[in-house]
Amino acid sequence: MSIESLKCKECGTAYELGALYVCERCFGPLEVAYDFSDLDPVETRRRIQAGSQGIWRYADFLPFEGRPNDPLEPGLTPLVKADRLAERLGLDAELWIKNDAANPTHSFKDRVVAVAVAKAQELGFDTVACASTGNLANAVAAHAAAAGLDSYVFVPANLEEQKLLATGVYGTNLVGVRGNYDDVNRLCTQLAETHPWAFVNVNLRPYYAEGSKTLAYETVEQLGWELPDRVVVPIASGSLFTKLGRGFQEWLDVGLVSGSQPIFNGSQAEGCSPVATAFSEGWDVCKPQKPDTIAKSLAIGDPADGPYAIEHARATSGAVESVTDAEIRIGIKLLAETTGIFTETAGGVTVGVLRKLAERGEIASGERVVVYITGEGLKTLDATRDTFQMHEIDPDLESFEAEFRQEVAA
């Protein structure tokens, strides 16, 4: 395998492998280009299986010549069979939950940040930074701490308290910006011009985004080297969605798996649904929105990879759709009650869309479906407030029996 260059996704212009992310000719996004032609599938599979218990087992498909030193390696999160959830939804399908909350900072962002921080070190940066809706902030602060780098983390100032606390603890420079995520992102795009820092999702974005491919590889490996028939995936910027597709495609091309791309169902919150709106309107570009949803981790009103997410949904006969805040809360509870997995609001969005697909009868009998849960419920506790009642009793038997008399008798 060799990493060839950075290549513009729009016009194909090639650039050297530096801290670049924009094509100077057409302003399109840059992406890492590889040559996998000398990868033998049998030997590659053997190397993966003999590799580390995390994302670096897939180093052959990541933008490094060797395996970087990573003290906080994410990945190999559980793929859980969700029979009870399938039953509750009336599905006669093989339903799986990829629980990516089981990462070092409890979201899939550890994957992309591990790759970006390793690249930042390789390129000689001593400070990393990011524009974040919360999960990325946690991950950048933690991985910078583990690597001994300075960090600056920019978030909307009105973020969930849990996400602020779980970022500040790592000793980062936490900057709350009075504005929404798109304001934060614009500011960071400008700061990336004037500060010699590695902004993981700005000037290092081509490398950072590659980390999401590992979710596709793991899915295939955990399904016994087979592909799912359908995936249900949250969409914020659209990067995870498109890179999952690229991950599956690379393994199809190399011959590590056979079959075809799964159907891709993208999930957004109605209060921030630029990609779902563009998909249903038949547009090729997204019209930006001002977010207003409890799913703050998905609240990107101007999604950078929106056009590519729409293309991939169409190419796989999939769709992108949205759910309301009420449906998000139902989704969180449904997943928790049937699988024991407590997800944040983004997972509520994804399960919400799964529920809609099930209700409409779009999931065929025997279909193998993987639902991507990208973050942890403890980070968005407010979303579960007032969704259940606690029984409060005195510390004696009578009090308990009185409280539960009806249920015990029944």
Next chain:
Amino acid sequence: MSITVKIPTQLRAATGGESEVEVSGATVGEVLDAVFEAYGDLRERITQDGDLRRFVNVYVSGEDIRFQQGLETAIEDGADVTILPAVAGG
């Protein structure tokens, strides 16, 4: 009318290294046309068939023009126009 247009790093090869350009115009479209007149290479880099390319964001005093009237958005004297790549974030 004097409007300051901020040029991102990735486009400065086309402006001879200039990071800011002073032009005049009553709308974003007029201002950009004035910039293209001064630096011809820029037109093809950020526009296609008369529209902005899909990964170009333009802000007037910090506000995305897509929330306003796009290229028709009116500009007051002394305002600044910022061109930025739309491929970051997430």
